[in-house]
Amino acid sequence: MTDRVPVETSRQRWMAILARAPAERLEALLIEAEGAPEYTVLRGPESGLVMVRGRAGGGGAPFNVGEMTVTRCTVRLDSGLVGHAYIAGREPRRAELAALADALMQDPERMERLEAQVITPLQASQAARRAERAGKAAATRVQFFAMQTMRT
């Protein structure tokens, strides 16, 4: 029913984390880990639309639900590595930083340090936010004890 790729590659994983990173936080983490690396912006940052699709009945034929705003950017490091980013909303700086981080992460000499100093902390904040909301949702979980008693 889902089109999800069976195994998420490491690049897909970090791109998903970078796409959700707030600009200031990402910038601060990148500066701390990398200083100010040289790069060229190849495309954008530019805003546009993505048409979001759903499936009739949840699992049937696809249909268009509506559009969302996105910003994309592509950068190239002096080493030639190219980084891409697509983020939700209209935030040019955030898209540019995410593309830069994607390029840097492809550099085998930097990857481990960046994973520890940029990706891991971002992932932790995102997981914490998710866990906080999941906790609140869990507190509203209903158990119909009374109904079960009445039936017996």
Place this chain on the structure above:
Amino acid sequence: MAYVAVKGGEQAIDAAHAWLAEERRGDTSSPALSVAQIQDQLGRSVDRVMAEGSLYDRQLAALAIKQAQGDLIEAAFLLRAYRTTLPRFAHSKPVDTASMTIERRISAIFKDLPGGQVLGPTYDYTHRLLDFGLLEDEALATGAVAAETDTAAMPRVPDILGQEGLLEPDTVCDHEPGDLTRDPLSFPAGRDVRLQALARGDEGFVLGMGYSTQRGYGSSHPFAGEIRMGEVSVEIEPAELGFAIDICDLVLTECQMVTRFKGSKTVPPQFTRGYGLVFGFGERKAMAMALVDRAMRAAELGEDVTAPAQDVEFVLYHSDNIEATGFVEHLKLPHYVDFQSELQNVRRMRAEVAE
């Protein structure tokens, strides 16, 4: 019927707009409303404007609400106009609502559904009494409580009932869906186009049409099989990358309505389904959408088409509030020449009667 272009009135228009800006700001002894406040504190308005404006962007929807002085149809109109200025980069893969991060999930047909019932931040069970405490800038009365999270899977209700074969299965097909933003509405309209139109249709209109099916106009005796709300990740596959990337989480509300179906020559008696999926937390809209989706499937399921909600053309031609407001409000524009000819007509008819 036509209106004519007229010249003049520029000064009056400028003055009207200046006054509008002043009225929008209101009493300057109160602090101005920030877009962030609207985004955070008028979330349901933001959700509705995103759904009917057919553009998911919380900040832009909040800005539109501020600009339109809270007129939500005007705000949705602003979003629709804005989207025409942007290029389309991609379409997403169909979102997988089965893997939604659940914030609310209820079923009116299964008490003990796997994964449980989760109320979420709901108005249900409130007493609908005005809370005068909100007149003051009170501190958060009671913070939300958190509980141990459960990682139990939350299968969609159709996936549960479907295992017994009692519920009609989804028809899987991967043809390119129709798109109302690219091609004007034409008939017969497939379910893909109908669902798109309902997802961005006026909540009041869709609600009224859904309600009419409950009251006997195309009665289908529906049950709320499941309503779920939460975050769903959006994936796109940009050509330059050649693989899918997960770009964000969107809040969506999904509703599965379940309706008894007496069966046909080829299909045994079973439950059929209506489907609702909308941007944001929009439960009323998602439920109404599911009712109307089911009603519009009447012809496909061999039922008599007798009621307004089953009439696909009627529903789809009137569900869009931007189109509706455009046509109703265009009556304000100068129709001087038209009306002159109507006047002459009526005068002539009266003269003929008098003779």
